[in-house]
Amino acid sequence: MSQKKKQRLVIRTIILVVLIAAVSYALYNNLTKDSRKALKVGDKAPDFVLQDMNGQKHRLSDYKGKGVFLNFWGTWCGPCKEEMPYMVDLYKEYKQQGVEILAANVGESNFLINKFIKSYDLNFPVLVDKSKDVQNAYGIDPIPTSFFIDSSGTIKKIVETTMSKEDIQNLMESIKP
Structure with a gap:
């Protein structure tokens, strides 16, 4: 695998992880909103x-x-x-x-x-x-x-x-x- 392909893979993986974290936080926040005081x-x-x-x-x-x-x-x-x-x-x-x-x-x-x-x-x-x-x-x-x-x-x-x-x-x- 070439160096450029490795860099793209790493960048895409980081972006995917950030998106998953943001969606997870939003879902958690909405689902627990009513239970907060x-x-x-x-x-x-x-x-x-x-x-x-x-x-x-x-x-x-x-x-x-x-x-x-x-x-x-x-x-x-x-x-x-x-x-x-x-x-x-x-x-x-x-x-x-x-x-x-x-x-x-x-x-x-x-x-x-x-x-x-x-x-x-x-x-x-x-x-x-x-x-x-x-x-x-x-x-x-x-x-x-x-x-x-x-x-x-x-x-x-x-x-x-x-x-x-x-x-x-x-x-x-x-x-x-």
């Missing part, structure tokens, strides 16, 4: 630390004593674009009543996030989960997903769909300290 209403919200777009760190546990509306979103997400103006409007009122909004973007570039912030005039902390560690800890799928967390850190409601302004307002009322 999913967060539910009544659970303690997992603590995390994420930076906002100004480099300031936000730790969920620092908001103890306040209600927290934790929203996972993306700039490409149509329902997210629909909800953001409601969140902006309600934040002004509810921040004074002890309810914070933390909007966690999942894995996008600062350029896209900043463009979105300016377009929607966001007035609440926009956190960046570039590594998607927090997204994974919270089991986020699909986006948008929102967690309404009371002042003791307990999850009171999980919403995995688009919300109306009234929905958001009622849920923010329910987590006021």
Whole structure:
């Protein structure tokens, strides 16, 4: 066998092994997805630390004593674009009543996030989960997903769909300290 044929055989074998590993991982991940611990209403919200777009760190546990509306979103997400103006409007009122909004973007570039912030005039902390560690800890799928967390850190409601302004307002009322 010539040297070139041996090299091609080795390269093809490596590619085949990588493909088999990727398919196996995908199958395993999908088959075990339901057995992994999913967060539910009544659970303690997992603590995390994420930076906002100004480099300031936000730790969920620092908001103890306040209600927290934790929203996972993306700039490409149509329902997210629909909800953001409601969140902006309600934040002004509810921040004074002890309810914070933390909007966690999942894995996008600062350029896209900043463009979105300016377009929607966001007035609440926009956190960046570039590594998607927090997204994974919270089991986020699909986006948008929102967690309404009371002042003791307990999850009171999980919403995995688009919300109306009234929905958001009622849920923010329910987590006021």
